[in-house]
Amino acid sequence: MTFQRPSFTTSAILLRRIDYGERDLILSFLTRERGKISAIAKGGKNSVKRFGGILEPFYGLTIVCQAGRGRLPILKEAALIHPLSKIREDVEKTAYASYWTEVIDRWVQEGKPVEAVYDLLLYALEGLEGDRMPPTALSILFQMRFADLAGFCPDLIRCNGCGTEMVRMDGQRLAFDIPRGAILCSGCAAGAKRAVYLCKGTIKQLLWTAAGDLDRAARLRFSPLSIREGLGLLEAFLPYHLGVTPKSLGFLRRIRHV
Ligand SMILES: [Zn+2]
Structure with a gap:
C-alpha cells in the first residue's frame, strides 16, 4: 500500500503569483475556509495543458492541493469558477x-x-x-x-x-x-x-x-x-x-x- 499524502479541496481567489525557478510558480490564494494559503504549482509556468492558463491574479478557482514534503502544499488541480473576462x-x-x-x-x-x-x-x-x-x-x-x-x-x-x-x-x-x-x-x-x-x-x-x-x-x-x-x-x-x-x-x- 502506498502512502497518500492528505489533500484538500477549496474555493480560492488567486492573490499573487511568483515565478519559482524555470518552471514552477508559487501562488498566494485567499480561501473562504482556510484563510490565506500559499501553494506551489509544479510546472505551472508553462503547463497550459495542466492548468489551462487560469492561474492568473484575482481569478476565482476551485483548487485541489496535496500536502508537500516541504513546507508548501502542492497544487494538483485547478478549475475556473469565476471567469472575469x-x-x-x-x-x-x-x-x-x-x-x-x-x-x-x-x-x-x-x-x-x-x-x-x-x-x-x-x-x-x-x-x-x-x-x-x-x-x-x-x-x-x-x-x-x-x-x-x-x-x-x-x-x-x-x-x-x-x-x-x-x-x-x-x-x-x-x-x-x-x-x-x-x-x-x-x-x-x-x-x-x-x-x-x-x-x-x-x-x-x-x-x-x-x-x-x-x-x-x-x-x-x-x-x-x-x-x-x-x-x-x-x-x-x-x-x-x-x-x-x-x-x-x-x-x-x-x-x-x-
Ligand atoms: Zn474637536
Whole structure:
C-alpha cells in the first residue's frame, strides 16, 4: 500500500503569483475556509495543458492541493469558477482588482480565518465584472468595508480631540487626521499632523457605504466630488495603516480617469 499524502479541496481567489525557478510558480490564494494559503504549482509556468492558463491574479478557482514534503502544499488541480473576462479586457478595471487583491495579500496573515474578507473581495470582483456600480464607487465600498474588517475603520462620527459629533461641527469641510484615523472639528484640527479635508456630504456617504447590507450600500450614488474626496481619503488611509503603498495603487492612479 502506498502512502497518500492528505489533500484538500477549496474555493480560492488567486492573490499573487511568483515565478519559482524555470518552471514552477508559487501562488498566494485567499480561501473562504482556510484563510490565506500559499501553494506551489509544479510546472505551472508553462503547463497550459495542466492548468489551462487560469492561474492568473484575482481569478476565482476551485483548487485541489496535496500536502508537500516541504513546507508548501502542492497544487494538483485547478478549475475556473469565476471567469472575469470583462475585468481582463479593461485596463482600469484590472488596476482596481489588482489594488484590492494586493491590499488583502499584504494585510491578511496566513492561516487566519477571514470568511468576511473573502466574501467582500468576491462581491467587489463580481460587481466590477457585472458593472454593478462604477469602479470608483466600488473601490470606496471595498476600502471602507475592508478597513472595518481589518480593525481600523475610520472614525467619521465624532471629533477625535473633543468628542463633538460630526453633525454638530461648524463648517462644511472637515479635517480627517490620517494617523489618528478620525475626523477633527475646526478647533482640534490645528494640531493635526497629516490631514485631508472632506465635505460633510462625503462623510455621510462614506458612513452609509460602511454599514448594513452590501447590496443596499452598492445602490448608493456618489457625486463626482464625493468620489474624488472618498478615494483621496481611503487611498491615503489604507496605505498608512498597511505600512506600505501598494505598487498597484501607483499604476491605478496613473491610468484612471476620475
Ligand atoms: Zn474637536
